[in-house]
Amino acid sequence: MHKILEFQAVVLAAGRGSRLPDVGGTVSKCLLPVGPYPVLWYSLNMLERYGFQETMVVVLDEDKSNILSALEKCPLKIKYEPIVIPSNEDWGTADSLKYISSKVTTDLIVVSGDLITNVNLNEVLNLYRKHDAALATLFFNNGPEEWIELPGLKSKVKPDRDLVCIDKETERLVFLASASDFEENITIPRMLMKKYRSITMFSRLLDAHVYVMKNWVISYLVESDKYTSIKGELIPHIIKKQLSKPKNASEKKGTSVLNVDTSKDIFDFAVDQGYESKIRDMSSYNDHKLGSKGVYFNDVLRCYAHIPNKNTFGIRVNTLSSLYLSNSKILSKWEELTGTTLTERLHPNSEVKTKQIDETCTVGEKSLISEKTSIKSSFIGANCTIENKVRLTNCILMNNVTVKEGCVLQDCIVFTGATVDLNCNLQYCLIGPHHEVPASSKGNHQLFAETTDNMITLG
């Protein structure tokens, strides 16, 4: 029987990792390792856990083969269809959605490819279903970020913050803007104050980049053709439009999609398909207590935001700190995050000769770890070679890394294909892709990479 899907899912994995430090060469963000698998796997696994059988994955042209080969090695049942977007044009997320619009027939869930969370997705979906919302989003209230000492150069990058206003009682999302848009004062529409008894403004919420949206939002996106970013432009626009009413409300009752005006506005898309408005009128439900307005203040568009409780784990691996943080936490939360047990910490095809490797380590396929090495809390990718008398503590080694004899690495991230020569002693260092660290070098908070401006190491 032909199954009518309720939601289609799309995973956006074409990010370039612009918030990650420049380490020279290209690193595809969605392939950064978190624990034994690339970060993209966690998004796909989450969708799989909630019963999705297929999903679209938007990937960059240049990454496609890498991603596909990486995902093949991971345990996944979900069918993923790669959607390739050209890597030389700088497409925004909204552009990607526009690109796949022809394939979207139902309501859409947009998930970022760098999300690791144990949130119950059904809570977001039920919120969306319950109120017949145009849009439902997910924010994490993680509190202030834990301070950890990061490898690499010390930098003071301020994370971009969002200003989010939510009506606590109904979880309605009424205002969303980027904090960087404002200098000193923030202007909030007066309508908000009028409508809601109390709204809460958050500035430290982490946007999970999970958007559940109505099918018509995609049509509107295609039709209007003025948005490049979902997060930055489309979502704020829809949220803003909640406050306004359709221009000619009297005419629009019923199903008059026949407005062939040159400028179709968003309300022309948000049209009920059946008796929804009648049901709303008849049902004795109302989401607010006071005032003379009907349910939902008679709003046509309704956006909601779900904030799970504080002990929910949610992280987006888009910065160095989150990459480092997620790696340090992944194994302890493995089961609740992935719903499975991690059986093969050490890949069966790997060759681990040392006994001094503790429980919090993983080793990838075909990696060789020699005798007399000591490895603690480290993640080692595929095809790595660790020679004798090496000590690794809290390190992340990506694929094809070679660490030669006598090296001591502590709290380092070694990117793909890098080599660390004999007797190096490095702490809190980043080693760029395919870089060779000369023998006997010592470093603390340094970047070893072939970038143009970073060749001079700045202690």
Add this chain to the structure above:
Amino acid sequence: MSSKGDGKTKEEVLAARQAKKQGKNKPNKKLTDDKKNTPQSSVNSPRAESLQSENVDAKNQLNPENTEENAKITPKATSSNDKLTAPPKEALKANQSRDEVDKAVKLEPELTAETSKEHIKAERAAKKAAKQAKKKNTTEGDTQNKAGNSNVEQIKTDAKAVAKPNADSKATPKNVDKTKNVDKSKDVGNANTNISEAVLAVADSPVSAATIKEMVDTLKDIVVVARDVQAVTDKVKAINIGAKKEEDSTKSKAELKAERRAKQEAQRAAKQATQQNAAEVKKESTKEPSLPKEEKSTKAKTVDKTKPKPQGMQKMNWFQHLYTEHDKEALKQMQISSNLHPAVIKLGIQLASHVVTGSNARCIALLDTLKKMVRDYSLPARTEFARGLEAQLAASEEFLWGMRPPAASQTNALKYFRHHLTQLPNNVDEFDAKKQLQEEIDRYIGEQIDKAGEAISTAVREKISNGDNILTYGCSSLIERIFSEAHAAGVQFRAVVVGTRVQRAAREMLRRLVARGVPCTYADISALSFLMRHMSKVLVGAASLLANGAVLAPVGSLQAALVARAHNVPLLVACETHKFSDNVQTDAFVYNEIGDPDDIIDKSDENSPLKDWRSNPNLTLLNLTYDVTPPSLVTAVVTEQAILPCTSAPVVLRFKLS
């Protein structure tokens, strides 16, 4: 007397006996088992014998004693003063000693539990002795065990037999009393009667509680108590002797003869005590091998008992039958790739969260969902349209009703849809079938809800005269329509909306009426009797009209109906015929829907004592959704067909069927 701790241990013994009997009934048991069983029974038999001998001894002892005391009184009538002072002491002693016996009774099982290993050793030793007397004892033990068990079973199975042990307990102390002398029997006998009364009280209390508890449990308790009674009466006899002995020794200066006899008795008592002790030791040893079994059985029982408790924490005991399996957690565990239509899932969530609530709204929402389902349905190859869709319909129905039990309007609408689905010709074209079904749905909404509402509205408008005060309870889309249309037609009246704190529906009703410009008053249900004297009519909506004419309506409606009757205010119920149900319900407890108990709590109040009610095991909140107003309180029902007495509901139902 027999506290619950005692009761349990007795239950254990009982369970062990049953287990033994079962073991005996199985002839195919292993040899080792047989070996185990045989010593048990062998040791059992002496114990029982000793008990019997005890009884005999006690009786024998009592009689000579009494005679002796008779002798005391007759020669020394002058020393009656001494004796008069003595009896209270005796009584006290008797009481004390009774307590001691109680303690001993309590201690015994504890001891047995503690010293199980030692007794197992003792059992092994007993085995040797048992082997010798094997044949005899086994047969005896068997018969005795069987007899004991059969007694227990009789008591269990026959409720009448419950009286038996009581009667026995009455009889035995009385017999004891009779045998005693006049003076002593008054006082000591009082103590005895006290004991027996206490016994009776204990025996009676579970019987009186039996109305609430399940019959099986009470029967078990009674059996246990009966056994207690028997044991205690035995002990009491022994105690009396002991007490007398002591008391005699205190009075020994006065009566030398008595002292001598008392000494003799004391010796006898000592002998008996040793015998008894030996018997008890054996008794305990007999218990030991069966202990593991007991433990198992008690474990099983405790598990059974503890299981319903956590549910009882959240659920009202008397309303267990109303609770459904569905809970909030189930919503969070849903899988996305179900075969249900998305609209069905959405409706399920909306029903469960009460976003779509109210009889008419739920009906329309269901029909709207069905319409979408029909629209999107694609017929698999080589399947009849009706059959293919029916399968999906059944699954959707199950899901939706699981989310919230259906309203009468919903079941009727679904019945109507099914009817038309099955009426489709076999070779119908898919497109035509879809078109036809969707038209039927539209027609149903148009006729049964919209047009019916219009007809009712006009019918009620005629009943509203200028200057009327009309009271309504809760929120009903139909009442809202009646009021707003009557207002629009220029009738001058005031609507009085009554609601409760818990239900926000009434306030929503008020809001809507005010928005339409209807003059309104809002009052809490507590002001109902005050308001009612000024009312000219009460007009309420209904969730359903039952076949016996009773009105199923949101909880609180019955209260309004009762107050209206008390003030002789006519009660009109507005109800479209699509809400008529062929169910019959005489009260709201046989069937009802249980709402979220958290809704009762005032969440705006930070200091509400009910805030963490879940942590209080003695507190359960009950939030019933519906009320059943009996037909006697309803003046008339306004339907789209006519204004009818509510008892003519079956006529309307029959008429609708044809």
